[in-house]
Amino acid sequence: MPNTSLINDTRFDNFITQLTELIEGNATERLPEKIKPLLMDLVAHDDWLEAAYRQPHPDHYQQYLLYKDIQNRFSVVAFVWGPGQYTPIHDHQVWGVIGMLSGAEQSQSYRQEGREMVLVGAPVVLRPGDVEILSPETGDIHQVSNYFNDQVSISIHIYGSDIGTVNRFVYTPEGKAKSFISGYANSPLPAQGGI
Numbered sequence: 242m243p244n245t246s247l248i249n250d251t252r253f254d255n256f257i258t259q260l261t262e263l264i265e266g267n268a269t270e271r272l273p274e275k276i277k278p279l280l281m282d283l284v285a286h287d288d289w290l291e292a293a294y295r296q297p298h299p300d301h302y303q304q305y306l307l308y309k310d311i312q313n314r315f316s317v318v319a320f321v322w323g324p325g326q327y328t329p330i331h332d333h334q335v336w337g338v339i340g341m342l343s344g345a346e347q348s349q350s351y352r353q354e355g356r357e358m359v360l361v362g363a364p365v366v367l368r369p370g371d372v373e374i375l376s377p378e379t380g381d382i383h384q385v386s387n388y389f390n391d392q393v394s395i396s397i398h399i400y401g402s403d404i405g406t407v408n409r410f411v412y413t414p415e416g417k418a419k420s421f422i423s424g425y426a427n428s429p430l431p432a433q434g435g436i
Contacts, residue, residue: 247307247427250289256282257308257317260399264314273374276338276399281372284340284397290319297323297393298426306405306425313403318425322346322394327386330358330412331421335401337375341367344387344394348373351382357416358382367396382412 248254259279267275283289294305301323308317322344330351339348345368350361361380366388367373375381387394398404405425410418 252289273336273338277372280338280340284342285370287343294319297321302326303426305427309403316400316403318398320396322387325390328384330384332410333375333381334407334409338399340372340397341369342395342397343369344389344392346385346394346396347388348383348385352380353416358412358414
């Protein structure tokens, strides 16, 4: 899927244009901080994401690919959380910028110490318009959940690669790691060990 947006919306097209220009004009150092205002502006509006990418699954969250850069420099993904849905503890292996479009999600950070996962700080709750940055350098291991048990929540994620093809890890509370490749709900190929 070369440099093709799956969203037919001027606001999203402008976002992709600005994001591409920013990535082309900057080294990866501090890139997520520079992307943050762009994503804040995008998620400040809830009128651009098409209905096809807002559909929850009854058993697990959905990860919809919205845009993939042909050079794999970044991907844009919509996460749709059904009521009470959550991920296992996992990492990303690349930087990420996460913006809340609707509803709310809770993120609990972890770090691996020896053979166990240790909580890092209090859970962070993202509400519409909020943006969070993840980086392997500063700690990108977390568990995410829909903050609500009675409604759908949607977040928009930008990653520093085609995240659906990145070999990442899920962790047990005891610190045992298992590799996985998440894929996408709207990909023609099935996810391989998705979370």
